[in-house]
Amino acid sequence: MNEAGWIMLAGALAAGSCGIVGSFLLLRRLAMLGDAISHAVLPGIAMAFLLTSSRDPVPMLLGAGALGLVTAGLTDWLHRTGRVQQDAAIGVTFTWLFAIGVILISAFAGQVDLDQECVLYGEIAYVPLDHWLLADGRSMGPRAIWVMGGVFALNVVWVTVAWKELRLCAFDPELAASLGLPVVGMHVALMAATSLTTVAAFESVGAILVVAMLVGPAATAFLLTDRLARMVPLAVAVGAVASVLGYLLAHALDASIAGCMALAIGLLFALAALFSPRHGVVTRAWRQRRLVAESRGVMPPALQ
Amino acid sequence: MNETPLVAFAHLLTDANVRAVLLGSLLLGAGAGTIGTFALLRRQALLGDALAHATLPGVCLAFLATGSKHPLVLLTGASVTGWLGTRTVRAITQHTRIREDAALALVLSVFFGAGIVLLTRIQRTGAAAQAGLDKFLFGQAASLVQSDVWVLTGVTLALLAAVLVAFKEFQLLSFDEGFARALGWPVGVLEGLLATLITLTVTVGLQLVGVVLMAALLVTPGAAARFWTDRLPRMLLLAALFGAVSGVLGASVSLLAPRMPTGPWTVVAITTIFGISLLFAPRRGVVARAWRRRRLVARTTEENALASFWRFGEAEGDWRVPHPAGRLATTRGLSRLVAERTMRALRRQGWVEPEGDAWRLTPPGRTRAEQIVRLHRLWELYLAERLHLPADHVHEEAETMEHLLTPELAAQLEATLATPERDPHGRAIPAAEPGR
Known part of the structure; x- marks a missing residue:
């Protein structure tokens, strides 16, 4: 496959993984959690780097994953035990962790080659360059494809297995709890999946694009259907379309691929918001006008 | 430098x-x-x-x-x-x-x-x-x-x-x-x-x-x-x-x-202030709320212990006989440790006194215990007579209410129930003024 193909595939896999967990985050009103996690992992990455003094991705991903869980857990604790409102709990937690990360990096900036940008702005354009090499030097193709493919498969499997529980927990946690479903367990699983997906994806495609991929395709799908069983695959599809569209846009404009993919996601969302068959702003206005027009002559004059 | x-x-x-x-x-x-x-x-x-x-x-x-x-x-x-x-x-x-x-x-x-x-x-x-x-x-x-x-x-x-x-x-x-x-x-x-x-x-x-x-x-x-x-x-x-x-x-x-960098240190400073507030703010802080909850649990346990000791005395017709904390533990389903701790707390407040390994209500303790049992039985009677709950369903409710009823409410209950003498189980309701 050529470079463009790899980039689009990596984008589609990242968007697909994000779309799956993003759908549930959207329903739980936790859409900003992806943004929070993708920033809050900075101290984890910095610590991993300082401890191993290498840029080996494995310890970095472990550090980032640990901090992702800490963010989700701390946010949850602040909300439940500290009675801080949800959005404030997210805001306080991730800015604090990010600040600690920046301080760590500045404190050791003289000795290490690490800055916020290289950590936070993984660049999707480099996907085809970073190959997974076997011990005998053979290449297995771009590493990001394997990582994102693995995360995507994992998300598909666990969401399928836990589908019934996840669905009920997303819409009615109280009912789910009263039925004896493991509501807390499901929440923890969703948080773990969010951390894993966010960390894996931002290493491949960059932090900002991860936020867009977590919320955009899910929100677009949410406007197009009322059924969760359709919303999740639809979110995956929207994410894939946006990746291809974004790449083509970047090619045409000669601009950042990640930025263009985020733009494409915004574009698809705007289209759905305006023209979704049932929930679109324009379609609803048009339906209302037609209703008024039809009612003329049928309704008694007083009601017209 | x-x-x-x-x-x-x-x-x-x-x-x-x-x-x-x-x-x-x-x-x-x-x-x-x-x-x-x-x-x-x-x-x-x-x-x-x-x-x-x-x-x-x-x-x-x-x-x-x-x-x-x-x-x-x-x-x-x-x-x-x-x-x-x-x-x-x-x-x-x-x-x-x-x-x-x-x-x-x-x-x-x-x-x-x-x-x-x-x-x-x-x-x-x-x-x-x-x-x-x-x-x-x-x-x-x-x-x-x-x-x-x-x-x-x-x-x-x-x-x-x-x-x-x-x-x-x-x-x-x-x-x-x-x-x-x-x-x-x-x-x-x-x-x-x-x-x-x-x-x-x-x-x-x-x-x-x-x-x-x-x-x-x-x-x-x-x-x-x-x-x-x-x-x-x-x-x-x-x-x-x-x-x-x-x-x-x-x-x-x-x-x-x-x-x-300035920004991160500012954020660390403000988050530290947030953390202190979260933990130690007087009313809404986590520590204050946990403390209040513990106090409430402890007070409830103490009042329950007093009521139990009063009932032991009622059963034997003599309140001066001491009872071991173990008996309280069995009656209330408490651990031995909690029962002992509760008795020690009650002693500090002057409601009970030790005798050997056992405990006995002091005269003020007996008065206090009597009031708790009184609230309990008044509430039971109210539930049975006015809300027509079956007699075997009223005890659990009264267990909660005995800790919450104020003297004013108790007086009103008594007036409503026309100075009752016996609870739905046929046991005497202690008088408002002790030593009737």
Whole structure:
């Protein structure tokens, strides 16, 4: 496959993984959690780097994953035990962790080659360059494809297995709890999946694009259907379309691929918001006008 | 370099630029804390985060349009797209079924994505001049000069004036937007004004603390202040104070150790204040609430123990016989440890006295225990007679109520039940005045 193909595939896999967990985050009103996690992992990455003094991705991903869980857990604790409102709990937690990360990096900036940008702005354009090499030097193709493919498969499997529980927990946690479903367990699983997906994806495609991929395709799908069983695959599809569209846009404009993919996601969302068959702003206005027009002559004059 | 940090700091204060940095950080902290409190109460705590990211395309567009990197030019561009971002969030939540959190995340990422596209476009057109555009977004207070402080002062004063003038309006808008609308207030205009003020704060703050951490300056002071008070004016003052203190602390750190960035230290300072508030605020703090809960559990256990000892005496017709704590543990289903601890606590309060390994009610303890049993049985009788609950269902309810009934309620119960003598199980109800 050529470079463009790899980039689009990596984008589609990242968007697909994000779309799956993003759908549930959207329903739980936790859409900003992806943004929070993708920033809050900075101290984890910095610590991993300082401890191993290498840029080996494995310890970095472990550090980032640990901090992702800490963010989700701390946010949850602040909300439940500290009675801080949800959005404030997210805001306080991730800015604090990010600040600690920046301080760590500045404190050791003289000795290490690490800055916020290289950590936070993984660049999707480099996907085809970073190959997974076997011990005998053979290449297995771009590493990001394997990582994102693995995360995507994992998300598909666990969401399928836990589908019934996840669905009920997303819409009615109280009912789910009263039925004896493991509501807390499901929440923890969703948080773990969010951390894993966010960390894996931002290493491949960059932090900002991860936020867009977590919320955009899910929100677009949410406007197009009322059924969760359709919303999740639809979110995956929207994410894939946006990746291809974004790449083509970047090619045409000669601009950042990640930025263009985020733009494409915004574009698809705007289209759905305006023209979704049932929930679109324009379609609803048009339906209302037609209703008024039809009612003329049928309704008694007083009601017209 | 034998100076103590304090002396070093005093030396620094003689420098006009240093004073500018400190004053600027103080003003920004106070202003952001104040205006952020309204955003927090409107459940838009993360609006500042989305808005800060939404300024990037504005900065790039301003540069593309004018070719200038003058802060005022960039600030203007930043405000325009930042403000557009807030309007987009509002439009999405009002006209679609997407909710606030998702709308914020969408605006944040898509606007920032657009900014990155513009940034790369500027890069590719060959101008090395773009260097510094992104630095604009990461913030460094040490680079603050006198003229920046004038801008900050102006914005903060305007902001405080607006809050003072429109205090009543902002207050209602924060707590009950629907009611404000019903009163016929121009909710859209007010909301727009609030969004504009937040936008201004964020754009001037970006240079000091950067995109990501600007969110903290808006959210955290208000969230910390929330633990100390239920009243908005006090909350605003506290948030402003917390913001100002942490602004000065953050700036001081980076002045003393020039390698240290201002924004992160400011955020660490404000989050520390938040953490202290979260744990130790007198009424809403985690420790205070845990303590109250423990006290309640302990008091309930103690009252139950007294009632049990009184019932032991009732069964034997003699209250002077001592009983071991083990008997209490068996009756109440407590662990031995808890039963012993409870008895010791009751002894400290003078309700029981030890005799050998066992315990006996003191005369005041007997009176007190009698009152608890009395409330219990009165409530049982009330449930059975007036609410017609079966006699075997009333004990559990009375177990709870005996700890909650006030003497006034007990007197009313007694009057309603016409001075009853026996509970539904046929046992005597002790009199209000002991020693009948």
